[in-house]
Amino acid sequence: MFDYIATTNELQILLADLSAASWVALDTEFIREKTYYPQLCLIQLATEKRLVCIDPLTINDLSPLWAWLQQPNLLKILHAGSQDLEIFYHLSGQVPTPVFDTQIAAAVLGLGDQLGYGRLVESLLGINLDKSQSRTDWAARPLRHEQLDYAIDDVRYLKQIYPILQQQLKALQRDQWVYKSFAKLTDPSTYTVDTRESWKRVKNNQLLKPQQLSVLRELAAWRESEALHKNLPKRWLLSDDILVDMARMRIQKLEDFKTIRGLKDETIQQAGAQWLKLIQTGLKLPASEWPQPTRRRTLDAELALLTDLLMVVVGQQALHYNISPQMLATRPQIEKMLIEQRTALSEDWRGSILNEVFEAILAGKKTLAVNQQKVLLQG
Template identity: 30%
Template sequence: MQIIDTQNKLDEALRDINSNKIIGVDTEFVRTNSFWPKLCTIQISTKSNFYLIDALSNLNNERLWEAFTNKDITKIIHSSRQDIEAIFYISQKVPYPIFDTQLAAMFTGFREAISYSQIVDEIFQIKIDKKLQYSDWSKRPINREMLDYAKDDVKYLIPIFQYLSKQIESQSKAEWFLEEVENVHKKSIELSKKMIQPIDNIGKKISTDRDPLSCAKELRDEIAICYNIPRKDVLSDTKLNEIFKSKMDNIEDLRIFLNDNQVFTNSPHLLSMLHEFLFEISKDKRIKFSKKILSKNQKIILKLLNNVLENNAKKYNICPHIIATQREIRDFITRGNKFPKFTNGWRNSVFGKDAEAILNSN
């Protein structure tokens, strides 16, 4: 694996990268005191080479970002969300198109949230040592052991892509998988828009026709995104619960409650915005602090739906969690969510239409 830490080395590597239709991509980052990950290294595999690009070197990466958004080059990434976030934060570009090997694996019968090392083991019977997974990748120089680890993390991405692509095609799921890839891409675009929105726009596009606690958590996340600080440093779930339970209608009460929170003590404007938002979303509404208890009949329906989900997941050889989550099913039963994700697109074909038939018959 070549370490790319000069402009000449990067330019040479890009000649190889841009000549390929598929590349494997992985990143290492640190995310201790921030919402967004701080990108440290980018590992890339091509048909014949492995590169480790030092993201902390003072390089002009514009042509690299162009490669990551080149529609003629498929980027193979395992569990891509955090890698995309790390790349976007430094480049303002959302990599596309993506082939997410974790997503593809769940589409072809592998278990939920399967790791890269588990896929490599199950497909190729090769064990990968993950002891350096939580190393500090911001430290320099990068030693040989870390370099070998980084290489292993992209070494099998192209072979995995080739294997899973054949599985998806043979199981006639290419259209469904492409639909899901596009859904994931849209979510990445939505998150990127929140990152670059003006601070004064925080909370303005949040749908408030839901449980106020859920709305408040979304506002908390938007603040964390804009200020690039961890969610817990803005407001923990416990703190949010306490605010609603205490019914702090007065901004002075809120100020005293958040007296040890530097995010709000350092910004009276942000405190005022939080107070106005909380007041607006909670008036004339009941706050839900716990999961709604299902009636006897609803519990029967839940059991029926879970049986159908399990059977259909086996029938189509798809991980059930990616079809529908327990929370989505419960919301569907209680009509808290009238149009859940599983009643649209490929999920409707696999499970949604059956779920609606069961609910309507009961």
């Protein structure tokens, strides 16, 4: 059984009842098809004694809930929680902390990289979750009991999974590995939008020359700002293909926009003058301020050999910790690290396993040896 909280008074009573809780399992249901920000439609939570669905569409003031979630002595347990935390940050201006993400914990334990919640529940509890309500329109009201029961399963078993993962992490002495990843999840900068960097996420930007990228940066920043302001999906304003075409072409007057496929006359009349200014801004910037293409650099023969060596190290460490090599590091990740002249792979749990070893290998302080058909690290 679970409770359905739909009024401010019910929420206040609930939070008073949960005031002594030391942990809470959390999940949300949301839709994002027609908005820039996710529209929060349902909040599910579970404590030691309570299972609850909170309806944010019928409660006018959720600030008491945000304040409760901010308590530093209340551990928030989530699975693949970045989207949930993004929603909380957008609505409250703060990221709940501390957190425990069961997907990250499962990866550290070698159960699978980016393992889905259903597979994790099946693996640890032997329960197959009902998937019949996965296409629910969570913004529709009223929600049927079977829909709410489907939603509450996301925390019903999450609170059972947490102690199992926590115990296994401690038994393998890997509980320290997850903290950097958890800290990144609760860093507000993770969810802060930098409009000036949005050009990097435009599809096919690597096809443009540096000055064209300068134009793209201005146009992409405008699109991002407009989407934020109007709370609309970016693609509804301008598609990536249109942005790239605008940046590639030498557009000098409004009529030039009409040659771009998919760009409507009405849109040109509304924003064309602004686009022209942005294009001129991008073109007039000095070459020293142009963005550089994000094309993949190639390795020379020596770095290619070094990549081979480090991939052996990855395999050796993966075998040692009983974790899939693909979960630790891929060849492109190591190539990127070497090209950028770094010795550390990452700042998350993977770095806890590989960074010191990589640094020692690259500094010549450790070597690989073979003994009885086993690869060993020496030094």
